[in-house]
Amino acid sequence: MEIGDWSSLQSLVYSLSNTLMLAKFRATLREHKLIARGDTLVVGVSGGPDSLALLHALKMLAPELELKLYVAHLNHQLRGKASDADEQFVVWLAREWQLSLANARWDVGAYATENGLSIEQAARELRYQFLMGVANQAQANAIAVAHNADDQVETILLHLLRGAGLSGMRGMAYKSEIRNVEFGMRNTECGIRNAEVGIDLIRPLLDVTRAEIEAYCVENNLQPRTDNTNFDTTILRNRLRHEIIPQLETINPNLRAVLRDSARSMADDYAYIQQNVLGIFDRMSRASDGALVFDKKWFRALPANLQRGVLLEAVARLRRLKNIGFQHIEHARRIAAEKDAGAEATLPQGLLLVVGYDDFTIGEHLEMPDAPLLLHDQEIVLNVGDEILLQESDWGVRRLETGDRGVEIGDWRLETGKWVGWFDAEKISGNLVLRTRRAGERFAPRGMKGKHKSLHEFMIDEKIPRHLREFIPILADEEKILWVVGYRADERARVTAETQNILRVEFFKNLE
Numbered sequence: 001m002e003i004g005d006w007s008s009l010q011s012l013v014y015s016l017s018n019t020l021m022l023a024k025f026r027a028t029l030r031e032h033k034l035i036a037r038g039d040t041l042v043v044g045v046s047g048g049p050d051s052l053a054l055l056h057a058l059k060m061l062a063p064e065l066e067l068k069l070y071v072a073h074l075n076h077q078l079r080g081k082a083s084d085a086d087e088q089f090v091v092w093l094a095r096e097w098q099l100s101l102a103n104a105r106w107d108v109g110a111y112a113t114e115n116g117l118s119i120e121q122a123a124r125e126l127r128y129q130f131l132m133g134v135a136n137q138a139q140a141n142a143i144a145v146a147h148n149a150d151d152q153v154e155t156i157l158l159h160l161l162r163g164a165g166l167s168g169m170r171g172m173a174y175k176s177e178i179r180n181v182e183f184g185m186r187n188t189e190c191g192i193r194n195a196e197v198g199i200d201l202i203r204p205l206l207d208v209t210r211a212e213i214e215a216y217c218v219e220n221n222l223q224p225r226t227d228n229t230n231f232d233t234t235i236l237r238n239r240l241r242h243e244i245i246p247q248l249e250t251i252n253p254n255l256r257a258v259l260r261d262s263a264r265s266m267a268d269d270y271a272y273i274q275q276n277v278l279g280i281f282d283r284m285s286r287a288s289d290g291a292l293v294f295d296k297k298w299f300r301a302l303p304a305n306l307q308r309g310v311l312l313e314a315v316a317r318l319r320r321l322k323n324i325g326f327q328h329i330e331h332a333r334r335i336a337a338e339k340d341a342g343a344e345a346t347l348p349q350g351l352l353l354v355v356g357y358d359d360f361t362i363g364e365h366l367e368m369p370d371a372p373l374l375l376h377d378q379e380i381v382l383n384v385g386d387e388i389l390l391q392e393s394d395w396g397v398r399r400l401e402t403g404d405r406g407v408e409i410g411d412w413r414l415e416t417g418k419w420v421g422w423f424d425a426e427k428i429s430g431n432l433v434l435r436t437r438r439a440g441e442r443f444a445p446r447g448m449k450g451k452h453k454s455l456h457e458f459m460i461d462e463k464i465p466r467h468l469r470e471f472i473p474i475l476a477d478e479e480k481i482l483w484v485v486g487y488r489a490d491e492r493a494r495v496t497a498e499t500q501n502i503l504r505v506e507f508f509k510n511l512e
Contacts, residue, residue: 021216024207025057032174034202039141040068041202042102042134044127045093047073047086047225050146052093053213054205056220058144059097068100070138074130075105076123079229086225102134116418118398118506120235128178135199142200147172150210153256154240156263162389162396165326170267171260175202209256234400236387277309285314291363292318296356300337307333311347314362319349328376328391336360348393349374373419373486373507374471380434382475382505390473397434400504419508421475421483425501427493430478432505434485437474443481444491455481462487475505 029035043058045051058069073090075083087103094101112122131143147155152171159168177198205213217224233239249255284298292314299307311329328346332353335345345353353362376391387398441455459469464487475483483489485507495502 021053021208021212022057022060024212025204026061028174028204028207029061034175034204035065035067035142038066038068040070040138042070042072042131042138042140042143044131044143044145045071045073045090046146046227047089047093048146048227049213049217049222049224050148050151050205050210052222052224053208053216054144054146055093055097055099056216056222057204059099070134070140071099071101071103072131072134072143073101073103074127075103076108076126077105078108078119078123079227082228086227089225100138102137104130106130112420116420118420118508121508132178132199140199142175142202143178144202144204146205147203148205148208148210148213149260150241150256152206152263153245153259154237156259157240157245158237158387162387166266166270166273169263170270171263172203172206173267174204174206175200177201234385236385236398239385273305273309276306277313280306281310281313284310288361289363291361293359293361294336296336296359299360304333304337307337311336311353311362315347315351318351318362348376373473374468375434375436375473376471382432382434394509395507396509397505397507399432400506418486419506421485421489421505422495423482423489423493423503423505424495424499425503426499428477428482428503429480432482432503433476435474435476436470437472441474441481443484445484445488446491446494447488448491450491455484458484458488473507 035041041058043051043055045055055069055071058067061067062069071090071094073087075087077083087105091101091103106126108119108123108126111117111126112119115122117125131145134140135143156169156171159171162168178201179198216222229235230238231242233242245255252258280298280302284295285292287293294310294314299310302310308329311332315329328348332345332347335343336353336355339355341355341357343355347353347362350364351362352364353360373390373395374393376393380388380390380397382388382397382399384399387396389396437455437459442452443455443458444450444452445458455474459472464472472487473485474481475485480492481490482493483505
């Protein structure tokens with residue numbers, strides 16, 4: 001084949017890809033009713049290929065559908081000059097395309113430190129706070145984000161690895177309502193006064209693959225920015241993208257399509273079950289002094305999947321929890337469905353199910369602090385790169401790769417905080433585990449100059465309620481306690497000027 005012929009063929013392929021992407025884009029908008037004529041949309045634009053293609057496609061449709069577009073860009077200030085260059089590019093682009101722009105610079109690193117968050121969690125919180133603030137000011141109908149078909153595959157696998165039912169395995173929704181209360185409400189710059197304000201979040205590219213987006217960018221002469229952190233395989237999502245999914249595709253080349261089709265099917269199943277749950281929930285239950293009381297005869301007539309759905313909905317209403325373990329719900333379901341009056345079952349975060357003669361009640365059992373980090377698993381071994389959601393909790397934990405001291409932090413003066421721990425990797429013996437306390441344990445709390453103290457005494461001094469002490473997470477190796485999570489680290493694995501390799505352990509709120 002001659003060079004000229006090859007160029008012509010390449011142009012044809014790009015042209016077809018362009019047409020294919022726009023066709024998929026239109027079909028997704030129509031099938032899922034994501035936008036209506038005359039809508040005002042806030043479009044999250046990072047400058048990368050996905051968000052650039054999304055903005056361009058919406059701009060192409062804007063005259064036809066009378067859309068008003070607002071470009072929204074948040075500079076996370078995490079990558080120095082590269083972050084500033086991304087911002088400058090988006091500012092230039094909005095001006096060139098004559099679109100309204102809202103941009104801001106928020107220090108994600110400082111926000112993470114101040115609030116004891118991981119960088120990933122802090123970035124996500126601030127990003128959605130910012131987008132909701134722009135939407136509030138623009139009186140927008142929806143926020144459009146650029147998650148694509150390959151992002152969906154990665155999300156499904158993440159949920160599978162962490163443990164998920166139908167709710168998690170359906171992946172990201174094409175349209176969902178988000179509320180600012182879900183994203184911290186810590187930053188007053190976001191412009192949201194009411195934490196319960198909700199707005200639609202739409203994902204118009206969820207049927208479009210990353211390859212199709214890249215071809216679309218080439219065809220339309222779009223020159224996106226590149227974020228090199230997307231290639232950091234110490235981040236679990238990136239490891240899935242660059243290493244694990246390609247390996248799985250050697251077993252099934254159609255893996256991505258299979259997972260997306262499965263997610264669509266499970267989303268339909270979940271919607272059907274949830275519709276039935278919501279349809280009967282208020283008719284079979286009543287509120288009483290902060291508790292929910294259910295008709296026992298009606299509950300026992302339901303199939304098991306609806307019984308689980310009712311219990312999940314009850315916990316969600318009373319505790320706003322997303323990640324509830326199957327075994328916990330199943331045990332409670334069996335108690336409510338099979339046992340006589342007086343039987344009890346514990347539920348997450350201090351809730352108790354108590355069976356009566358004609359009904360059963362779910363309500364307060366123990367006084368609980370706000371959003372506690374409690375551990376219900378027996379023991380979790382943390383390997384490098386692990387990211388695990390904790391059962392009966394909306395918290396998760398990740399262990400990040402050990403790294404050279406200079407490369408990792410640039411300055412050894414780092415202290416373990418409430419939710420992020422830094423340790424000298426060479427002072428850790430054997431497996432790193434997350435567990436609950438053991439009888440007679442002692443440790444050397446930082447700030448006590450190496451003096452040891454019993455864990456029992458420490459918990460009393462910290463005024464940790466007696467009924468919570470068995471659930472406080474303890475990070476330990478095979479020889480010693482490293483960290484009473486949320487309270488104090490041990491002195492013996494502290495990062496010092498002599499430290500050569502650092503291990504970081506982070507706890508994060510599950511916001512997906």
